[in-house]
Amino acid sequence: MARLGPVHGVRLALLFCICSGAGAFRFWRRGADGQPEACSRLACKNLSVTFPIDVDGLLHTFHGDKSEYFGHLREIGVDRGLAMSAPHKVGVGCLGPAHFVFVGDSMSRLTFECFLRSGGRKVPVEQLAELDRLEESAAACSDSAKPRGLARRPKRVKDDAGSATYVWWLAGPIDEAFTDDLRDIVVGIRNATPGVQIVFWFDALVHGWGAGDLGWTIAGQRRELQTKLVSHVRRAFPRTLMVWDSPTFIDFPLAHAAPPNRNAVLLEQNHASRVSAALAAEDRRVMASLGVPLTLRWEVSNKYRGLQCDGLHATPQWGGRDWNCGGFPAYEELILQSGLQQLCLKRRMRLCE
Numbered sequence: 001m002a003r004l005g006p007v008h009g010v011r012l013a014l015l016f017c018i019c020s021g022a023g024a025f026r027f028w029r030r031g032a033d034g035q036p037e038a039c040s041r042l043a044c045k046n047l048s049v050t051f052p053i054d055v056d057g058l059l060h061t062f063h064g065d066k067s068e069y070f071g072h073l074r075e076i077g078v079d080r081g082l083a084m085s086a087p088h089k090v091g092v093g094c095l096g097p098a099h100f101v102f103v104g105d106s107m108s109r110l111t112f113e114c115f116l117r118s119g120g121r122k123v124p125v126e127q128l129a130e131l132d133r134l135e136e137s138a139a140a141c142s143d144s145a146k147p148r149g150l151a152r153r154p155k156r157v158k159d160d161a162g163s164a165t166y167v168w169w170l171a172g173p174i175d176e177a178f179t180d181d182l183r184d185i186v187v188g189i190r191n192a193t194p195g196v197q198i199v200f201w202f203d204a205l206v207h208g209w210g211a212g213d214l215g216w217t218i219a220g221q222r223r224e225l226q227t228k229l230v231s232h233v234r235r236a237f238p239r240t241l242m243v244w245d246s247p248t249f250i251d252f253p254l255a256h257a258a259p260p261n262r263n264a265v266l267l268e269q270n271h272a273s274r275v276s277a278a279l280a281a282e283d284r285r286v287m288a289s290l291g292v293p294l295t296l297r298w299e300v301s302n303k304y305r306g307l308q309c310d311g312l313h314a315t316p317q318w319g320g321r322d323w324n325c326g327g328f329p330a331y332e333e334l335i336l337q338s339g340l341q342q343l344c345l346k347r348r349m350r351l352c353e
Helices: 006-012 055-061 066-075 106-118 125-139 148-152 176-192 219-236 252-256 264-269 272-290 297-303 329-345
Strands: 027-030 036-039 041-043 083-085 098-104 156-158 164-168 197-202 241-244
Touching: 041 329, 055 066, 055 252, 083 329, 098 106, 098 176, 106 125, 106 164, 106 197, 106 329, 125 156, 164 176, 176 197, 176 219, 219 241, 219 272, 241 329, 252 264, 264 272, 272 297, 297 329
Parallel strands: 098 164, 098 197, 197 241
Antiparallel strands: 027 036, 041 083, 156 164
């Protein structure tokens, strides 16, 4: 493995973190009322690292090789030492008996898996393997050849304990068929567990440039689709709750680094980085007006840049292990926690500066 020179080597050793336990400590600043205000972050355990990581500098050092890049992070212990610190951490059972329905693409799937792990549940690997094949077929198509029907093909994964369901949905239209799909799920949950609180956790963006509805990628149309979705759900399924997952930062240097993410060119051609930033800001305004909790995925993915195995996902499901990226579970835990705190504590989680 290539070694860091004196210039790039110091960039990952500027902030020294002294950790006790698995990140269970607090960070404070003074709020507007002069009282200590707690913040949440990804912390380290016996590790020296600063975020955001200098991705461009490190990739230059390692000649654009992702395997060398993530091998270096593993060598200095980032994969083992990273942990989430949230002073006001809430558990997945914060609402009492509840069933979470994660509806969306790979981002919703990752939150679904994180949700199960956080609650001590087993992730249904066998069921998810079939989804891997479907996602592979969707990703393999060019922009012009993407089969739009994939956005309407319902595929559900439910954990054995009945606490969560993942619905594979690629930013499709909000129509009667979409509502019918959700109705089937809601009826099944309520028949199995009468009185349970149902929470929908939605995301929609990246596949708008492919298998889904292009409107999800255009600010005005996205706002109309989001408003329509929230209205549909509230009207069709009263007493259910919702969370919206904000867009992710797309790290194009990592996405293009060898071996490249097969969707990197498509996303860059559509100016996905600039568009995602604008839509993240728009989502904050729209969800605030609709009274729907919003995760901090956009903020987390920017603040903790450098951990996305393929430029999008901080997990190895999409080939990461082939280039030394075993994933960073604390990254997705922080995103899950941001949504749960908005949902259960009715306040926006603050990330440490």
